[in-house]
Amino acid sequence: MSERGVRVQQREQTRQALLREGRRLFSDRGYAAVSLAEIVLAAGVTKGALYHHFAGKPELFHAVLEEVQQEVGRRVAAVADGQDDPWGQFAAGCQEFLTAATDPDIQRIMLIDGPAVLGWAEWRAMDEAASGRHLADALTSLVDAGIIAPRPVAPLVHLLSGAMNEAALWLAASRDPGDLEHTREALRQLLEALRTD
Amino acid sequence: MSERGVRVQQREQTRQALLREGRRLFSDRGYAAVSLAEIVLAAGVTKGALYHHFAGKPELFHAVLEEVQQEVGRRVAAVADGQDDPWGQFAAGCQEFLTAATDPDIQRIMLIDGPAVLGWAEWRAMDEAASGRHLADALTSLVDAGIIAPRPVAPLVHLLSGAMNEAALWLAASRDPGDLEHTREALRQLLEALRTD
């Protein structure tokens, strides 16, 4: 069986503990308010271990963010794949993203601290590799299928991505339970505007 | 004439110097990468002066952000007032915001660091008081005038605000000069989707 050796096994365990506690603390109180001392204490290791696995605090955050974005990307892709027609995949994916991004833990890391810590360009590149790619693919499919008018998809990707990000942040802070459905309906209408028919 | 006293005059001058250099450095290199020592050096004063005027680094940033947002708000309002019909005010205001937010200096402070430094809730409240309010007012007018279907405007405000913010960030990093016009056109189409007719 997988004789992985006690060395690599312990190594991975330490790395996972750092990622787990880092993610928990970052999402609870924000990147700037969490010290490395806290993280290594919670993970049961020392700063030496942290700097053995990650080049620094931003790189640890980068790894945490990547984990979060992959999760969201998988959720969106899973829901989209449940639909069979291109438009259904597109609409369902957007709505699922709106739901996923409403999680406060995900928000703080992915939407608030992400751009500020890593810079917008790097943050955008990571988002593109995770969930943003699905949005671009879906829009391209819709253009190819003639369901929406031919156009550059990049502007639409950013307009829609930004709209859903901000709406999710607002919904997480909102106390009116009807806001979610109103937002879904408004988003649905905006998406419908793209159709050719 | 305005016998303002040399005390209050010097006081205001120092405060303005701190705001000016703080804004310059924050927009150039980001909030976290700028030290208070740099700011007070550039402003020609000491940390004592800074802490006499502001409670701390976040409060200085808050004052800078407020200045930036007020400027953007005035630009949007000025262009909107140039139109006479409600729909024209709405559309022109949105397009002007897109242009204003493309300025890299404004972006870093208003869109990147703002939410991370002050928290999303406070950032949103400031945006609401500056330019966001105009968007809500315009949408409300359109509903009242029967130009767009009756609906809660809050979801739309956040969807559109987020769309324009993210698009502006993308445009500032884009090197294709056609992107701006494509984005304008896409935004125009999304806005048209709201009309009743």
Place this chain on the structure above:
DNA sequence: ACTTTTCACATACCAACGGTACGCGAAAGA
């Protein structure tokens, strides 16, 4: 005119933080 008070700001200092240099001991390889 002289004294007192105010206050805008400078100076000196501190605790905490991110980061680095180096040592150690057990596991892996020879």
Place this chain on the structure above:
DNA sequence: TCTTTCGCGTACCGTTGGTATGTGAAAAGT
């Protein structure tokens, strides 16, 4: 069994945001 590797702990450093206190000139009081 000897050597090497390496995952990690320990001790330390420079910088940073923040604070406590001093100071001198302008304003206020008499």
